[in-house]
Amino acid sequence: MKIGIIKEIKDNENRVSISPSGVAKLCQAGHIVVIENSAGDGSGFSNDEYEQVGAILVDVEKAWDVELVVKVKEPLPAEYQYLDQQMIFTFFHLSGVDPKLTGVMLASEVTAIAYETLEDEQGGLPILAPMSAIAGNMATLMGSYYLASFNQGKGMQLGTVLGKKYGKVVVVGVGVVGRHAAHVAWSMGADVYIAGLDRQSGCQFIDSKLPGAQFFLSNHENIRRHVSDADLVVGAVLNKGAKAPYVVTEAMIKQMVPGSVVVDVSIDQGGCIETSRPTTHSEPVFIKHNIIHYCVTNMPGAYPRTSTMALTEATMPYLLNLAEQGLAMFKTNKNLAKAINTFSGYVTHQQVAQDLGLQSEYKTIEQLL
Numbered sequence: 001m002k003i004g005i006i007k008e009i010k011d012n013e014n015r016v017s018i019s020p021s022g023v024a025k026l027c028q029a030g031h032i033v034v035i036e037n038s039a040g041d042g043s044g045f046s047n048d049e050y051e052q053v054g055a056i057l058v059d060v061e062k063a064w065d066v067e068l069v070v071k072v073k074e075p076l077p078a079e080y081q082y083l084d085q086q087m088i089f090t091f092f093h094l095s096g097v098d099p100k101l102t103g104v105m106l107a108s109e110v111t112a113i114a115y116e117t118l119e120d121e122q123g124g125l126p127i128l129a130p131m132s133a134i135a136g137n138m139a140t141l142m143g144s145y146y147l148a149s150f151n152q153g154k155g156m157q158l159g160t161v162l163g164k165k166y167g168k169v170v171v172v173g174v175g176v177v178g179r180h181a182a183h184v185a186w187s188m189g190a191d192v193y194i195a196g197l198d199r200q201s202g203c204q205f206i207d208s209k210l211p212g213a214q215f216f217l218s219n220h221e222n223i224r225r226h227v228s229d230a231d232l233v234v235g236a237v238l239n240k241g242a243k244a245p246y247v248v249t250e251a252m253i254k255q256m257v258p259g260s261v262v263v264d265v266s267i268d269q270g271g272c273i274e275t276s277r278p279t280t281h282s283e284p285v286f287i288k289h290n291i292i293h294y295c296v297t298n299m300p301g302a303y304p305r306t307s308t309m310a311l312t313e314a315t316m317p318y319l320l321n322l323a324e325q326g327l328a329m330f331k332t333n334k335n336l337a338k339a340i341n342t343f344s345g346y347v348t349h350q351q352v353a354q355d356l357g358l359q360s361e362y363k364t365i366e367q368l369l
Helices: 020-028 047-052 060-064 077-082 099-108 128-146 176-188 199-209 220-228 250-255 265-269 304-330 350-355
Strands: 002-005 032-036 056-058 068-070 087-090 111-114 159-161 164-166 168-172 191-196 214-217 232-235 261-264 285-288 291-294 340-343
Touching: 002 060, 020 032, 020 047, 020 304, 032 060, 047 056, 060 077, 068 304, 077 099, 087 304, 099 340, 128 176, 128 232, 128 261, 128 265, 128 291, 128 304, 168 176, 168 220, 176 191, 176 199, 176 232, 191 199, 191 220, 199 214, 214 220, 220 250, 232 265, 261 265
Parallel strands: 002 032, 002 068, 032 056, 068 087, 087 111, 168 191, 168 232, 191 214, 232 261, 261 291
Antiparallel strands: 111 340, 159 164, 285 291
């Protein structure tokens, strides 16, 4: 199969979809890999490194003119002109991005294979997980940074000072993002409160990993009470493939102490904090109701080398099978089939169709294959 690796154009998105070691495996398996000029530069991988393992250096048009395009983030408007019946393997987050993208892909009959909805046999999200871990680590670090007074924060340092804890961190969600954000906050020495829907698993996690942190059930009243005096709130809610629900309301934000910080890691899927809106690495924050909001939609892009290496490791087993078998790999595995969001001019992920109001253009992938 002919595979194209694209240079990302999203603001400060320096990740590349495959490292040279991953390209080497594809070439060794007999596939043709073309890579857009300088696609790996931001992650510290040179053109020479890719050419040495068998990749062919090309311009942007030729990188898209392949059977399978492999990216990191969703196609942006400047890239719509290249969409033409390819398979595209990337993070799409269709429920949370501009719905025009879905319309363009349907018209172009693109097969959208989404990292974030690809499931393993246990129902986990093996490609989303490493990026979620990096974003979770970042969430607390960015929150701590923007609490500084020179960033218009309230001036509360998260951590211990001579054995006394300072700073309250509330993490809403106990998935990969939430656990990593909570662990960083706990390691710094802050008071950590974690909201989740399953008390038993939440408490087990805290008892084994974060002794001294506190778990509380995620409901409106509990979240309202804990958010009101929090220094940092991390939104880490995931609804697979779907738009995130607002669990922190605008009314709750208004009750917070001025200069506090919220980090909405769910922003890729529309955000779980009602006052959130997408931001970029160039302009990462805005202030609303005197609360600093950090809502960058591609947080792991800040650490592109780590992210690229982790992403390659996660995608490679699926990518090798996809290159060898094509769409046939999805026919017998319903979990893998959940990765396909659009196919042959139809939306094939029910939740995406519902969130975008495209139920009339929805068919199951089993029907279409």
